[in-house]
Amino acid sequence: MFKLTPQLYDKIKHFARFPQTGVSLRQMVMFGQKPSPATFFKASQFLHEELPIRLAHRVKELDELPRSLGDMPSIVKVKNWYAQSFQELIELPSPVLSTELKSSFRNQTKSPKSFPQSTPNLAVPQVKPSKNYHQSVPIGHRYFNNYENIECTPPILSYTESFVKTIEGVKRRHDPVVTTMAQGIMEYKQHRKSSMIDADVQQFLDRFYMSRIGIRMLIGQHSALYRGPFMRNYVGVICTRTNIKDIAQDAIANARFICEDYYGLFKAPEVKMFCPGDIEFMYVPSHLNHMVFELLKNSLRAVVERFGPDYEDDYPPIKLVIAHGKEDITIKISDEGGGLPRSGIPVVWTYMYTTAQAQELEPEFNKSEFKAPMAGFGYGLPISRLYARYFGGDLKLISMEGYGTDAYLHLNRLSNSDEPLIM
Numbered sequence: 001m002f003k004l005t006p007q008l009y010d011k012i013k014h015f016a017r018f019p020q021t022g023v024s025l026r027q028m029v030m031f032g033q034k035p036s037p038a039t040f041f042k043a044s045q046f047l048h049e050e051l052p053i054r055l056a057h058r059v060k061e062l063d064e065l066p067r068s069l070g071d072m073p074s075i076v077k078v079k080n081w082y083a084q085s086f087q088e089l090i091e092l093p094s095p096v097l098s099t100e101l102k103s104s105f106r107n108q109t110k111s112p113k114s115f116p117q118s119t120p121n122l123a124v125p126q127v128k129p130s131k132n133y134h135q136s137v138p139i140g141h142r143y144f145n146n147y148e149n150i151e152c153t154p155p156i157l158s159y160t161e162s163f164v165k166t167i168e169g170v171k172r173r174h175d176p177v178v179t180t181m182a183q184g185i186m187e188y189k190q191h192r193k194s195s196m197i198d199a200d201v202q203q204f205l206d207r208f209y210m211s212r213i214g215i216r217m218l219i220g221q222h223s224a225l226y227r228g229p230f231m232r233n234y235v236g237v238i239c240t241r242t243n244i245k246d247i248a249q250d251a252i253a254n255a256r257f258i259c260e261d262y263y264g265l266f267k268a269p270e271v272k273m274f275c276p277g278d279i280e281f282m283y284v285p286s287h288l289n290h291m292v293f294e295l296l297k298n299s300l301r302a303v304v305e306r307f308g309p310d311y312e313d314d315y316p317p318i319k320l321v322i323a324h325g326k327e328d329i330t331i332k333i334s335d336e337g338g339g340l341p342r343s344g345i346p347v348v349w350t351y352m353y354t355t356a357q358a359q360e361l362e363p364e365f366n367k368s369e370f371k372a373p374m375a376g377f378g379y380g381l382p383i384s385r386l387y388a389r390y391f392g393g394d395l396k397l398i399s400m401e402g403y404g405t406d407a408y409l410h411l412n413r414l415s416n417s418d419e420p421l422i423m
């Protein structure tokens with residue numbers, strides 16, 4: 001049984017003093033289809049330093065929540081998972097490098113080729129790192145360094161193997177975090193006898209889930225780079241030629257299928273796609289699919305509930321328009337589902353706000369990723385917006401009450417802005 005001891009908590013507090021280091025999509029794809037063992041080893045070292053820092057920030061923040069929230073049993077459970085993962089990582093021994101190996105790593109670091117050119121994300125205000133930023137990082141490994149010709153010794157290879165296994169275990173442990181946190185918020189609401197959550201809890205959850213997306217992205221990416229499958233146009237879980245049209249088509253089919261199933265329809269509302277040719281860009285297909293799928297389910301639900309299930313042959317179609325410019329690719333999803341009042345827009349971004357019949361939270365159903373069924377968790381929009389922002393994009397909703405809603409999903413295509421870790 002794991003226990004968060006005061007000694008461990010002291011270590012956590014120490015690590016939480018270091019700033020988190022964001023990685024950009026551009027850096028992530030620098031590895032190419034299959035990195036050399038030495039390049040992979042260096043990235044492992046970076047993660048071995050970075051992940052405990054990120055986990056420590058989370059434990060500390062969970063620990064410093066207002067007592068009435070932080071003491072909820074499910075929140076304590078989540079905090080212990082983070083602390084346990086932190087402990088596993090810091091207790092995993094690093095390999096001892098021979099002087100010779102150390103110097104070959106050092107000499108190659110100077111190769112100027114190792115870093116991508118910086119392209120700022122013009123839509124996001126740029127934050128300058130503070131002056132002593134680099135000095136404050138404990139060892140200061142970098143995520144990507146290209147080491148083609150360095151031969152790795154068996155201890156290094158066995159280290160990378162056990163590091164990958166450890167972080168895969170961490171990822172698995174944290175699978176049920178979203179449902180368990182949601183459970184914790186529910187406990188809190190019952191405890192306070194109120195149905196709304198305050199702005200600071202909302203902000204805390206945004207930060208918390210954004211950090212989770214980042215940690216899972218880095219772990220998923222590292223494990224995919226190690227194990228494969230090594231597919232063409234893929235770097236880990238990133239597809240360098242993600243075809244938006246294909247992904248949208250998939251999401252449309254899945255969302256309509258779920259809608260038909262949920263409302264007992266033969267034919268869900270049509271979704272008409274407008275896409276100028278084949279647009280390909282660099283993205284994580286699973287993230288894109290998740291966002292488009294969530295938006296489509298909301299639109300389908302709004303249309304079906306506005307017109308009723310007997311209107312099946314005459315539902316106004318939903319439009320999905322894809323546009324690509326120099327900076328952004330935008331997907332607009334427009335429905336005639338009756339819309340929302342302007343005052344309702346801020347509320348839809350809050351966690352657990354839903355107008356659908358609330359769904360039972362079953363820890364079972366969350367075996368891998370959090371994927372809500374038709375509706376009823378109130379997580380669809382806020383989590384999708386975090387996915388969009390994670391790679392420098394955004395999600396916005398504009399509604400005409402009495403008519404319908406337009407959702408704008410902006411995806412930034414140029415930038416190599418780092419993960420947004422401080423919000």
Ligand SMILES: Nc1ncnc2c1ncn2[C@@H]1O[C@H](COP(=O)(O)OP(=O)(O)O)[C@@H](O)[C@H]1O
Nearest residue numbers: 298302348354355375376377378379380381405
């Ligand atoms: N296209 C839309 N038209 C009308 N209302 C919407 C639309 N999209 C979202 N909403 C409102 O926002 C709420 C929250 O949406 P979401 O976060 O996806 O959670 P859920 O779908 O589980 O309710 C919905 O319950 C609904 O009331």
Ligand SMILES: [Mg+2]
Nearest residue numbers: 298375380381
């Ligand atoms: Mg939804």
